[in-house]
Amino acid sequence: MPSGRRGQFSLGTPLLQIAQSLGVDIDSVCGGRGICGRCQVECAEGNFQKHQIVSSKSHLNELTAAEKKYSEKRKVLAENRRLSCHTLLQGDVVIDVPPESQVHKQIVRKEADLRDITLDSTISLHYIDVEEADMHNPKGDMQRLCEALKLEWELSDLEFDLNLLQKLQPILREGDWKVTAAVYDGKRIVDVWPGFKEKVYGLAIDIGSTTVAAHLCDLHTGEVLNSGSLMNPQIRFGEDLMSRVSYVMMHPEGAGEMTEAIRSGLNKLIEQIVAEIDIPLDDVMELVMVGNPIMHHILLGINPVELGGAPFALATDSAVRTRASDMGITINSGGMIYVLPCIAGHVGADAAGVVLSEEPQLQNEITLLVDVGTNAEIVLGNKDWLMACSSPTGPAFEGAQISSGQRAAPGAIERVRIDPLTKEPRFQVIGSELWSNEAGFEESIKKIGVNGICGSGIIEVIAEMYLAGIISKEGVIDGDLATINPRIIPNDRTFSYVLYDDGSGRPDRVISVTQNDVRQIQLGKAALYAGVRLLMDKMGVTQIDRIRLAGAFGSHIDVKHAMVLGLIPDCPLDNVASAGNAAGTGARIALLNKASRNTIETVVRNIEKIETAVEPKFQDYFVGAMAFPHDTDPFPNLFAVVTKPPEKEKRAEEPVEGSRRRRRRRG
């Protein structure tokens, strides 16, 4: 059990051998020598009607010397546990193989609608007895190693690098010709250790333009043992992607500098993560990485300049497998790197990671995956058809180009509510649990202050302004309301809404939403919506069943307010959620399950890539999407739960030049 496989075997047969001949999934590194303890099983007691046998421990041999030795020298065998390699059949038994004894364990994922990860890493460990060098039978030590791997593990035609050849001989002798070999993908010996070696590790790394996050996994248990992150060191070359590409255009040596920056940053991060839990760097055998196309190219040492302008040509649209040493990444000297494939010039390996994590290709429902950044990466579809595009949303959602915008940090306004009658706001800032109208709020923010509005705050305040009738459907702040609430103040030819005033009288301390702020958000959300509509149009669908928002921004915004703005299309609100760091999860899946690499490579190859820049309809969709939530689309699901504000009559001087402006790709 649990496989339910059964058979008849001659008495005295070891249980491990029985399991293997029945094709039961059971682990072993030492090849039945009673060293690794991976093949532990339990014998069930009692009369099993279902199998029509009486199972009893007495139908097995006594605990052997090898098992006792294992219990002394390594981990104590739990009650009822046996090493199946040393347990001999002596009668009818029902044998349970506990999950941790299976090679292909399931790693449970919380999200109800997602499949668990099946553990099956590219790196396998094999303990072997190598034939000793002998004058009567002259042969290369490497050939002896390969013969042992073939004889004991049926691994043949193995490749190896020069560096392994260079270190092999002393290792064989140090281990007295007993060594553990690490084999990559059943094809290539990547390292050899003297004696028995049990644990190796891998890292899943998400290289964001702002933040690099890494998770260290035990390749045997799949467990995440430690995580860490660092600010992307490339930031000194430019805050957003496009400014980094421009830097390269102006400084030919810039690309190399940025590659060097991210690689040395990675080396520091990796070193720190393993050091924190006392794991030798040399035991890290593989890295799996995701990132947007520009991060992807710079990481690989490819000048990203082609991605800065049409036709946005990728150097490669396939996954990249390479030796860590070829990238100057210091892990095990034979360590490997796998980089997920980019989908298109502006839809990166991070989006591929999101797809691998969310698996829209397995579902009937039409799923929309959106990663909002200066360029939104958009994937739409289901098991029949997947499409992808990117849309130049601009930096507004990251708080840039917003008068009071700031990064999500203590003191930033992140939640806002506005009373439809009084137009009075209440808000929450990062660092305090209290709403601004609750007692003790001023006290709670004394240290951090109220410094600006972060991305999610901007979404909420503008959505609330629209719902409270302060902004018209077309996005115009209604100056007439200045008479009923002093928070609406004139500002040149337009008006602003004052969200917070610390009373210091200093204008720079006043946090308000200007007409231009609204316009920036409109431009951004219109671009995003237009991209989605374009894909819906291509696919001939009018309704989306399920929406997942990926990335840091996506995990913080309130989906209802996002929909009120028309940032995302209409959809049952219960089916809209954050995907968390889905890109990073995708990297982890690719690290722990080698089959998933072929899966994502195939899926990515079959995704239909749409380039919004050459789609004439994009501009029309863009214009229609400037309004809140949309000029013509009705948003029935949304307004079933949200009261639609009364329509105002269109004002003559409603400025529209912004909406007509052709937007430049932001890279």
Added chain:
Amino acid sequence: MPSGRRGQFSLGTPLLQIAQSLGVDIDSVCGGRGICGRCQVECAEGNFQKHQIVSSKSHLNELTAAEKKYSEKRKVLAENRRLSCHTLLQGDVVIDVPPESQVHKQIVRKEADLRDITLDSTISLHYIDVEEADMHNPKGDMQRLCEALKLEWELSDLEFDLNLLQKLQPILREGDWKVTAAVYDGKRIVDVWPGFKEKVYGLAIDIGSTTVAAHLCDLHTGEVLNSGSLMNPQIRFGEDLMSRVSYVMMHPEGAGEMTEAIRSGLNKLIEQIVAEIDIPLDDVMELVMVGNPIMHHILLGINPVELGGAPFALATDSAVRTRASDMGITINSGGMIYVLPCIAGHVGADAAGVVLSEEPQLQNEITLLVDVGTNAEIVLGNKDWLMACSSPTGPAFEGAQISSGQRAAPGAIERVRIDPLTKEPRFQVIGSELWSNEAGFEESIKKIGVNGICGSGIIEVIAEMYLAGIISKEGVIDGDLATINPRIIPNDRTFSYVLYDDGSGRPDRVISVTQNDVRQIQLGKAALYAGVRLLMDKMGVTQIDRIRLAGAFGSHIDVKHAMVLGLIPDCPLDNVASAGNAAGTGARIALLNKASRNTIETVVRNIEKIETAVEPKFQDYFVGAMAFPHDTDPFPNLFAVVTKPPEKEKRAEEPVEGSRRRRRRRG
């Protein structure tokens, strides 16, 4: 012609296409674009009874614009020559494909008994039109390159390194999407150049313990364009192999130092060789190397210490294919290195090179291949059976441990004759054409002087001493002869033979052969002979048909004198010859013909390796071989052309301890 293939084709078909569909071997880099000029053919004129057709140039289209352009822009087309890719069939023709238009050209080797080399290098050049990057069809540039190679050259599933990915995009654009790709072994893209690229090169390198010799070959013509050599920089760590291994044993860091020394030496040598004929280093795509096991290991960065003592275990007994960059060798950034396989712990890749060059595995005659060094590498056999062993001959043959011994250099005695009656010698020194008894000799050597005896000189003088009856069969210098010739002088309990005295009266200027010199040569030649006899014994043969002496020493010694000493077994003298630098030739063959690599790998795998150190019979053979030419073996072939000196009665005090001494392996 010359393939004799024939067929019927519709008028207007290009001759290149016809040739290819007939399976005629014809070259092309540009894929029929009339750029490379590799596919040139000639049309025969006249009535061909044999083919029953009348062939005429008038049955082909006129010289095309493309061909004229080729003649202007590149090489002028010779009279009657056409570019077959632009020549259209318009009637009956007999077409000659000149040798230089064939892919698999024959490279003629002088030696009558050796096959020519068929040119078929691992590197092929392919000119292609790559589909331009296009927003409507987003795709990686690398994928476009691979598609073009598949479409135009049927090359699929090509691998490539990260460094190619890094440089590809600017190259595609610089070449306006027309590029030439270099493909390694049909499997791997190693470099790409903008536009049309015609010539790439390779180097065949023989890494001797004393000298490193390299030959630069044009991979298209097979021609050796330049050669060069340098003193092996490892000499500063020890003159002979064993002293270098001892250095490593005493200095752990020594191995790394020696690897660094040979690699930087190689880089200098390669740089100089290409610079001399103005070839960019970047156009060198591959190196093929041979060397004895210790040179082989040190070159690859493998500590040779295991080769210094039993069981003399090789790190690998297979050929090594690796990227030049992995070995710190600076040629083309994608350049490759192929190192021939070692045969056994003391029979190296240099011996494998000799086998590849001499091809004993193809012959009916029993061939003996000997490379004399401090360890003699011995291969014996024919098409049915090949065996190999090494024998600790010691440094005597290189002039070391010989009282007047020296390297082969100006002033060294290299030829000697002794009058059987008068026991008077005459000799030649390196640097003069005259014999010492000829008029003008003193004049001719005034500058260089007479400084010592080189290896080949030692062989001759001792052989002549034996033939002149100065030395007994057992190797004892006959003191009784002092009475008839003052050149025989007492020396402790033994005697010496004075070969040259400059009359200065300074003993250190007297060049003589001492009893110990004779003993050293006996020990060396006996070891070599014993090794050969051991193999003959194993193989059950009593007669050798053909002997080839490889290496510098082998190419200088006089085979008759060598046989008189019993350095080599009895054999018809006409069938004994020097193989020249056969190891280097083997490397050149492996460089120019990729199939030969599989050949030598298979042959080496099947060679039976004999370890003399563990063969009890070796010692008996060794003792029997101490005598000149041998204690019991009759040497009929030799004494059919050479007068055997009269036997002397054995002397009581004939010292034999030397012959009984167990000899230590010299590495």
